[in-house]
Amino acid sequence: MEDFKKAILEHAEGSKKTKFYFKDLEKAVKKTYPDAKSRMIKKAATELVNEGTLIYYSTGSSTMYGLKGRGITEDH
Amino acid sequence: MAFEPKNEQKELKYEELRIYTDEELNNYTEEELKNFKFKHDVPDLDDLEKGPWPSFVSDAKQEALHRHKLADDRLMTAKDSVDDLMGALQLSFDDGETHWKHGGIVGVFGYGGGVIGRYSDVPEKFPGVTHFHTMRVNQTSSKFYDTDFLRSLADLWEYRGSGILNMHGSTGDIVFLGTTTDQLEPIFYDLTHELGVDLGGSGSNLRTPSCCVGKARCEYACIDTQDLCYEMTQFYQDELHRPMFPYKFKFKFDGCPNGCVASIARSDMSFIGTWRDDIRIDQEAVKAYIAGESAPNAGAHGGRDWGKFDIQKEVIDLCPTNCMCYEDGELKIDNSECTRCMHCINVMPKALRPGKDTGVTILCGAKAPILEGAQMATMIVPFMKAEAPYDNIKELIEKVWDWWMEEGKNRERLGELIQRFSLPRFLDIMELPPAPQMVKEPRSNPYIFWKEEDVKGGWNRDINDYRSRHKR
Numbered sequence: 152m153e154d155f156k157k158a159i160l161e162h163a164e165g166s167k168k169t170k171f172y173f174k175d176l177e178k179a180v181k182k183t184y185p186d187a188k189s190r191m192i193k194k195a196a197t198e199l200v201n202e203g204t205l206i207y208y209s210t211g212s213s214t215m216y217g218l219k220g221r222g223i224t225e226d227h
Numbered sequence: 228m229a230f231e232p233k234n235e236q237k238e239l240k241y242e243e244l245r246i247y248t249d250e251e252l253n254n255y256t257e258e259e260l261k262n263f264k265f266k267h268d269v270p271d272l273d274d275l276e277k278g279p280w281p282s283f284v285s286d287a288k289q290e291a292l293h294r295h296k297l298a299d300d301r302l303m304t305a306k307d308s309v310d311d312l313m314g315a316l317q318l319s320f321d322d323g324e325t326h327w328k329h330g331g332i333v334g335v336f337g338y339g340g341g342v343i344g345r346y347s348d349v350p351e352k353f354p355g356v357t358h359f360h361t362m363r364v365n366q367t368s369s370k371f372y373d374t375d376f377l378r379s380l381a382d383l384w385e386y387r388g389s390g391i392l393n394m395h396g397s398t399g400d401i402v403f404l405g406t407t408t409d410q411l412e413p414i415f416y417d418l419t420h421e422l423g424v425d426l427g428g429s430g431s432n433l434r435t436p437s438c439c440v441g442k443a444r445c446e447y448a449c450i451d452t453q454d455l456c457y458e459m460t461q462f463y464q465d466e467l468h469r470p471m472f473p474y475k476f477k478f479k480f481d482g483c484p485n486g487c488v489a490s491i492a493r494s495d496m497s498f499i500g501t502w503r504d505d506i507r508i509d510q511e512a513v514k515a516y517i518a519g520e521s522a523p524n525a526g527a528h529g530g531r532d533w534g535k536f537d538i539q540k541e542v543i544d545l546c547p548t549n550c551m552c553y554e555d556g557e558l559k560i561d562n563s564e565c566t567r568c569m570h571c572i573n574v575m576p577k578a579l580r581p582g583k584d585t586g587v588t589i590l591c592g593a594k595a596p597i598l599e600g601a602q603m604a605t606m607i608v609p610f611m612k613a614e615a616p617y618d619n620i621k622e623l624i625e626k627v628w629d630w631w632m633e634e635g636k637n638r639e640r641l642g643e644l645i646q647r648f649s650l651p652r653f654l655d656i657m658e659l660p661p662a663p664q665m666v667k668e669p670r671s672n673p674y675i676f677w678k679e680e681d682v683k684g685g686w687n688r689d690i691n692d693y694r695s696r697h698k699r
Contacts, residue, residue: 197337207340212430212474
């Protein structure tokens, strides 16, 4: 789990984008851990949200993840 | 069968939860309402009140007046939010474009759905709707509430929101329309701790499952839709609140093929109650319909005289598969040809009932138009038993999800993915054999193909050998 969290953060911090679809995070983890299961990656992303490192960004119809403090961080 | 709650039930008492007094709730007169005007000029909205149907504008006026007359400290959000909402709508009519910005990071802690951020792009004109976030509240199965719950909910929303809500949104949730960011957590706390309800799904989550009235009120129900809906809602809480799907995903549960929640058109995975044995016939009751002793359609459409009931014209000739006849004073049905259209059962409910060996038909892929066009669901499993704890159904659901999460592009619905891959491949991946029931009508659904391994000799043949037996 900690490895997945690290991979997610490395991808998020190294990217120019500020918001990520879950699939982006999934791909980033699977690059290092090809056998990683989607549900476990989701659990890792959820933990990062609960810890306050990642945030959910919702448009209402689809949801993305963002790094707290980057891009839109407060109400627009 | 009496209702037996699975979990301990907390009885809600409005008297304990109420925020407003009776005087506050009834704080204006009919005369005041008649003379009430929103603080903005809204000529197009005034027009909407002139039509034959009740208008939301009339409701909004009542709510706006009610809020105006409440004391300042009795509302946690802007007093004139309803006025500003109507003003913003008029401006959109004038400009022919929206003045809302959607989305953002608003939400309650740990939840990736249930709150949809909404902001006005003209806040200086309409400060009451600068923040006007939507919250989705997970409705109860079949939307059965008591007044203690509804009044408590309305008080909460009046106090911490705009007071305007939808009963219900198209997915089924109770939709709270318009609050500010600072009110989200207190509302969430009260909903979950006091009222015993949760937020619903939004974004790339499992959306709030919904079902018809099922066995609680309907004799046609072939499955316990309420139980199935509740079980799926509870079992898939993680999917409902924490996004991991490529896009939205909806479940809906219809108790019979009448489809009162229209799951076939409105859900990515549609569950429709059905039976696989024979329609139960009470021949004496059939005769009573023919003799005019029982009202057809249970008395519906009884507002005018349609003449004597004619079983041939009104039932048998309307059977889409011509599988019925009335001979020698007896109604006969060739059940192997029945497509479960429900027409005969609907017309003669005292005489005909669904069979006893019941379960669900499962269909996949319905969606509204964004890419391509609107799509109805396609039948995937003709029949599956649906009994608690529904492990067989969960197994199929998770197989579909695993494939969709693996192969689906961002913002691609299940129906679009099936279309992109083709139905035969979807069936292969689901390990489901093509079935005759999947064919909508002969030769119109050419998605069942032979595979090389299914054909004797494969794709290769000796043409000379063939020609020795078949002249050109």
